Amino acid sequence: MIQVGIIGGTGYVGAELVRLLSNHNKVKISGISSAQYKGKSISSIYPGFYGLNELVCESQQEVMEKSDLMFLALPSGLSESIVEKAIHKDKVCIDMGADFRFKNEALYKKWYGKSFLAHSLHEQAVYGLPELNREYIRKSQIIGNPGCYATSVELALLPLISGGLIEENGIIADCKSGVTGSGKNLTESSHFVNCNESFAPYKVANHRHTPEIEENLSNISKENVKLTFVPHLIPINRGILSTIYTTPKKPMDIEKVHEKYCEFYKKENFVKVLPLGEISKINNVRLSNYCHISLHFDEENNKLIVISCLDNMMKGSAGQGIQNMNILLGFDETEGLTDVPAIF
Template sequence: MLEVGIVGGSGYGAIELIRLLNQHRQVSIKYIFSHSKAGEDIKNSYPHLQDNVKLPFTTLDVENVECDLVFFATPSNVSKHFIAQLLDRNIKVIDLSGDFRIKNPQVYKSYYGEKPAEQTYLNQSNYSLAEWSHVNQKTTNLIANPGCFPTATLLALYPLITNELINHDHIIIDAKTGVSGAGRSLSQNVHYGEVNENLSAYKLGSHKHIPEIEQYLSELTHSNIKVTFTPHLIPMTRGILTTIYVDLSSDVSNQYIHQLFEKTYEDKPFVRIRQLGEFPKTKEVLGSNYCDIGIYVDEERNKAIIVSVIDNLVKGASGQAIQNLNKLYGFKENEGLDLLPVYP
């Protein structure tokens, strides 16, 4: 049985890890670390777990940690302070924060406003978009789990960009997210009175996920790709919907592109391609590790519109982290994740 620890145990990402790992037949949770709630029973913060999770919150003391892998479900600027010690003790890490996603330290500092991790560990980290990653137990020690917006975006763009079907200079990403993406900490912009009956764009040109999207697309194409990305906050708890607009580089039909997406993802259990003329809604993936994608090609204008939806806390965070764990250790990819969406 694989033993794991979770850092940032009182946050939404950690609670989703606990929920999903509770269904995992190959993994046992040994530690739940939370500095702010150390010594408290988890049921005090999350009563819905009182019959399933008996572990208390504890403080992370790396020297006394004995397990196979640690998840960091923390904000940025936390995991990079512990990575070296954990890796030195042969404990693998899956980091759900942004500390190891961006390889260029100057770009990281520009977007995150913080000192980057040591370049040695940035180079060592494996940015693992689970459907297309190459991780294994022998050679991978540090996984940088993708962000929620990049996950929805990159899965939608992958078939088009790898088949050289789009103009690299004109990629527009219009994204909507629920408030849980901001975490559990209090802030004015997610206060009920601010977000209810409201819709707002935020962090235009400065969102942390912009360089992450650009880095991955640039690596795929061996070129320098820039995107236009606008996130919006909407009054719902969970979910992301991205609408992506691209110019096609050749004349192709709606049917051709649809078949391309179906072929690309035919052996990927968590990506579902909708029928032609059908477009997904966030409610249809709620609580699941699915990414649902719908495609429209404007044949007259030679443009494509891709709609991609995920649950930001599952496929956009904890679910994908477990999917990466499964790939890392050679478990069935859907182990612990074979859950239907919650509807309505």
């Protein structure tokens, strides 16, 4: 049985990892760490675990020592030094933050204000979008789990970008997320009175997932992909809906494009291309690791519109992290992730 530790086990992502891994048949949670709640049980912080999981929060070092693989569910900038120690002890690391999402150090420094501390680690690290890098993930010891918005937008655009079907510039990604996307610590915008019965954009054209999306899509396209990305906060707990506007390079046949999408994702367990005429909706993927994609064509304006929906805590975060774990450990990729989306 593989021993899996969670560094930062009491934030939203960490708690979701505990929930999912508690039902995984191939691994055992060896320990969880928390700077804030050391010595307290996970059930005293999240009573839903009462009688089901009574893990007690320990130090990072204690968790590292008894784990074969570690998830690092920490704010960006805190994982790299821990990963460096873990790799020297031959541990496998899946970073849920942004520390290992970038190959371009200048981009990381521009958007996160930090430089790479150990360049060799970044050379080893693989960007953990399975539908893009599955074969590399299998061989890696360090995985940078993608951002939630980035996952939604990249999955929506991969078939178009890889096929050279759309203009690389002028892409618009209009995205909405539930409040869990902003993390457990309260901000002014996530206070109940400010987000309930409201709907507002934030970090307009200045969100950190923008360079992540552009870097990965540019690597696929071999052209410089640029997009305008505007995230919005909506008063729901979980879920992302991305409406993406693209311009076709050639006259568009929506049925043929739909066929390309179905062919592109036919072997993927967690990406579902909906029939033409259907529309992706958050409530149809909630509490699941699935991403739903629907295609629409505005003939009057020559715009191909792609709508992508996923649960930001699942395929956008913890679920995708476990999917990556399954791949690199040689398990069935769907292990622990086959729950049907909530029906209502």
